[in-house]
Amino acid sequence: MGVININQLTKAYLLGLGQTKIVALEGLDLEVKEGEVFGFLGPNGAGKTTTIKVLVGLMRPTSGTAQLFGEEGSNAKVRSKIGFLAESPYFYEYLTALEFLAFYGQLFDLSKNDIKQRSSALLKQVGLESSENVQLRKFSKGMLQRIGIAQALINDPELVILDEPMSGLDPIGRKEMRELMRALKSQGKTIFFSSHIIHDVEVICDRVGILVHGKLLAIGRIDEIVEEKETLEDAFMRIVQRGVPK
Amino acid sequence: MKWRAVAINTFRETIRDKILYNLLIFALLLIGGSILLATLSIGEQAKIIMDFGLASINLFGILIAIFLGVGLVSKEIEKRTLYTVLSKPIGRTEFLLGKYAGLLLTLLVNTSVMLAGLYLTLMLNQFRWGLPVLDVEARLVEAVFMTYLQLSLITAVALLFSTFTTTTLAAIFTLSTYVIGHISADLLAMADKLPTKSTAILVKAIYYILPNLSNFDIKGLVVHKVPIEPTYFFLTTSYALLYITLLIATAAFIFKRRDF
Numbered sequence: 153m154g155v156i157n158i159n160q161l162t163k164a165y166l167l168g169l170g171q172t173k174i175v176a177l178e179g180l181d182l183e184v185k186e187g188e189v190f191g192f193l194g195p196n197g198a199g200k201t202t203t204i205k206v207l208v209g210l211m212r213p214t215s216g217t218a219q220l221f222g223e224e225g226s227n228a229k230v231r232s233k234i235g236f237l238a239e240s241p242y243f244y245e246y247l248t249a250l251e252f253l254a255f256y257g258q259l260f261d262l263s264k265n266d267i268k269q270r271s272s273a274l275l276k277q278v279g280l281e282s283s284e285n286v287q288l289r290k291f292s293k294g295m296l297q298r299i300g301i302a303q304a305l306i307n308d309p310e311l312v313i314l315d316e317p318m319s320g321l322d323p324i325g326r327k328e329m330r331e332l333m334r335a336l337k338s339q340g341k342t343i344f345f346s347s348h349i350i351h352d353v354e355v356i357c358d359r360v361g362i363l364v365h366g367k368l369l370a371i372g373r374i375d376e377i378v379e380e381k382e383t384l385e386d387a388f389m390r391i392v393q394r395g396v397p398k
Numbered sequence: 399m400k401w402r403a404v405a406i407n408t409f410r411e412t413i414r415d416k417i418l419y420n421l422l423i424f425a426l427l428l429i430g431g432s433i434l435l436a437t438l439s440i441g442e443q444a445k446i447i448m449d450f451g452l453a454s455i456n457l458f459g460i461l462i463a464i465f466l467g468v469g470l471v472s473k474e475i476e477k478r479t480l481y482t483v484l485s486k487p488i489g490r491t492e493f494l495l496g497k498y499a500g501l502l503l504t505l506l507v508n509t510s511v512m513l514a515g516l517y518l519t520l521m522l523n524q525f526r527w528g529l530p531v532l533d534v535e536a537r538l539v540e541a542v543f544m545t546y547l548q549l550s551l552i553t554a555v556a557l558l559f560s561t562f563t564t565t566t567l568a569a570i571f572t573l574s575t576y577v578i579g580h581i582s583a584d585l586l587a588m589a590d591k592l593p594t595k596s597t598a599i600l601v602k603a604i605y606y607i608l609p610n611l612s613n614f615d616i617k618g619l620v621v622h623k624v625p626i627e628p629t630y631f632f633l634t635t636s637y638a639l640l641y642i643t644l645l646i647a648t649a650a651f652i653f654k655r656r657d658f
Contacts, residue, residue, distance in 0.1 A: 165657075208485040211657040228487045236485040242478045244407065246414040258403035259486040303482065 153222060155311050155342045156184035156207065161216035163202050163366075176202040177366040180216070184344050184359075186310075189337050191353035192346040194363035195392055200346040201239055203363070204315050207344075208236050220311065232260055235304035239315040239346075241296065245289035249280055249299055252288060253306055260307040267306075274302040277332070294325045301332065312336060314345035318352050330356055354384045362388060364395030400488045401496035408500025412466050413507070421465075422508055425458035426515045433519055433526075443523055445621055448535060451516035452617040456545050459509055460576060463549045466504065467556025468568035470497045471653065476565065480658055491650040498557055498646060505549050513542045540631070541620040547638040548614035552576055554645035555609075561653045578604070579611035609641050 161180040164173055177199045184190045194200050205211040206218045209225035223230035243252060250271055257267035275281045278298040283291070291299065297320060304312060317333075318326045326349070333343055333356050347353050353360055354374060362370040362377070369391050370377050378387040412418055432450035436443035471494070474480040483493065520534040555575050559568035578585070582605050589601040613634050619626055 205481075205658065210481060210484055212655075228489050230487075231485060232487040234485070236482070238478065238481040238485075240478075241482060243482065244411060244479055246411055247407075251410070255403060255407050256482075256486060259400050259483070259488050261400070261487075300482075 154183035154185045155188075155221060156182065156190075156344060157217070157219045157222070158182040158203070158207075159217045159219075161203070161206065161218050162214045163199070163206060163211065164214045175366055177206075180363075180366070180368055182361060182368060182371065184342060186342055187337070187340055188358045189333065189343045189356055190345075191357035191360040192344065192363065193348075193350065193353055193360055193388060194346070196348075198363040199366040200363055201315055202366075204236075204313055204344075204346060208234065208313060232307060233310045235307060235309035235312045237297075237300045237304040237312075237314045237317055240319060241300045243288050243296065243300065243303075246287060248285050248287050249275060249291075249302075250284045252299060253302060256303045257306050262307065270306055270308070271302075274305055277305075278302045279328070293320045294322065297321055297325065297329075301329070305336075309341065311342045311344065314343070316347060317345055318347055318349050326352060350385045350388055360384070362391050364392050367395065369395045401492045401499065404483075404488070404493055404496025405499035405503065408470070408497050409503045412501060412504040415466065417465055418462060418504070418508070421458050421462055422511065425454050425512050428454045429512065429515045430519050433523055436523060443527070444520060444535070447519055447523055448516070448538065448621045449617070451512075451519060452538065452541050452545070452621070455509060455512045455516065455542060456548075456615075456617070458512065459505065459545055459549045460552060462508055463501070463505060463553045464556055464569055464572050464576070466501055467553040468560050468572055469565050470501060470557050471560040472563065472565045472568055475658065484658065490654045494557065494561070494646065494650050494653055498553065501553050502550055505546065505553065509542060509546050509549070513538065535620070535623075537620045537623075540626065541617050543631075544614045544616050544634065547635060548611055551609055551611070551614075551638050551641055551645075554642045554649075558645050558649040558652075561649045561656070575608060576611065579609045580615075582608055582610045583612060613637065 158180050161177055162175070163177040164175045166172065167174050180203065192200050192203070202211065203218070206213050207220060207225045209227070209231060212226065218225060220230050221233055225231065244255070247255065253271040253274065254267050257270065262270070272281070275284050278301055280295060280298055280302070283295065288296065288299065297317070301317070304314070317329055321329060330352060333345075336343060357374070359371070359373050360377065361368055370387075374384055378384055382390075429451045432447045435450060436446040439446055474483070484490065516538065517534060521531045524531045524533060552572065552575070556568060556572040559571045563571070585601055585605045589598045589605065592598040592601060616626060
């Protein structure tokens with residue numbers, strides 16, 4: 153059994169006054185194994201964020217299941233084993249970096265001492281130790297992304313789910329994020345992340361999945377997905393174009 | 399006890415909000431300024447200050463409860479801060495309870511500061527006229543307690559609207575509930591005089607569904623030293639608690655079923 157198990161997951165919305173039905177995900181099957189770094193690729197509107205939202209319990213599936221460690225993400229208990237960073241995250245800007253991490257630590261029932269130790273280690277790890285008493289409203293986008301990663305790791309999670317973690321980061325920030333993900337992998341953590349940036353996926357992922365219009369069109373190791381003399385970007389373009397309805 | 403972390407965070411958020419300070423300073427200025435107004439009447443200065451002060455506490459309490467209450471959940475949705483919180487091991491009902499408790503704490507602190515301001519103004523008035531400084535109406539606490547109950551109820555109304563609509567609409571709905579809640583006795587009287595039976599039933603239904611907020615208004619009785627039975631406090635408190643429980647249960651029912 154994988155750390156993430158998605159079986160026949162379908163998510164449909166009713167939009168607008170006419171209640172138009174939009175199918176965001178259709179019969180998605182996916183398994184992520186322990187210790188893997190899994191890259192979830194797809195163009196805008198493919199359903200990556202919807203999949204992640206169902207996984208972490210922010211959305212309910214229309215049909216099918218999305219399980220973490222054998223439990224639905226809507227079960228609050230199972231969420232104690234995960235760390236999550238949303239896409240372009242917004243945080244409580246009136247909090248200082250330390251207060252911010254302490255708040256999330258309390259949601260995991262961590263002791264004051266644990267929160268103090270974890271917060272100071274994480275702020276050092278993400279390079280924000282000199283800003284620990286600065287309110288988040290004064291943070292740049294890159295700093296917010298880094299404090300976002302720190303909150304996702306406050307509980308020392310077994311599984312880290314990141315939605316577009318590289319978005320808005322400059323090349324240095326992206327490199328640091330890749331290094332951080334490698335460090336997490338070396339600690340035995342499972343990482344599931346979505347991205348638009350194919351190069352990042354190529355250099356750090358064990359396996360990738362390509363989602364187009366709510367359907368998983370390819371899944372496997374990069375060498376299983378690319379054809380001869382193809383880069384992952386070429387393969388991505390080929391698969392996406394095949395998946396776009398004429 | 400994760401709701402406590404949410405409550406403390408909400409309290410921290412509200413006390414760092416400039417709106418709160420603007421309203422609080424304005425309220426204190428009004429309460430303090432009533433000492434000037436009181437000079438217009440001879441012999442009734444304390445009554446005027448109490449009337450004016452209690453009305454200010456009520457008005458500014460309501461403004462704070464509505465302005466901050468409607469943003470409790472809708473602002474978290476609009477700003478997407480909710481995504482990170484709800485991905486943690488906290489139930490949605492517990493989160494709602496934390497938000498509610500946090501704002502109640504803010505309201506408690508504000509109401510206490512305004513009440514302290516009112517007592518200070520009354521003492522200054524006593525001092526000014528050469529009367530014993532501490533000889534001020536102790537029963538103001540009773541009136542402010544009832545105001546606080548009303549604020550708690552209005553905050554629960556705001557929280558309910560906040561779970562399924564935008565901040566602006568929630569503010570309009572909560573304000574409407576507050577206004578209708580104060581004229582609900584008139585609604586009942588009006589229902590009996592309506593020509594069509596269906597309209598009368600509708601108006602009566604509104605009367606029974608919406609809270610009767612005039613129950614919480616004992617300002618006049620306190621200022622004019624009319625005694626109030628302890629049973630009245632017990633029944634009104636029970637009424638508020640029951641109403642708040644129903645409102646929060648409905649808010650939790652809606653909130654648990656929402657997709658974000």
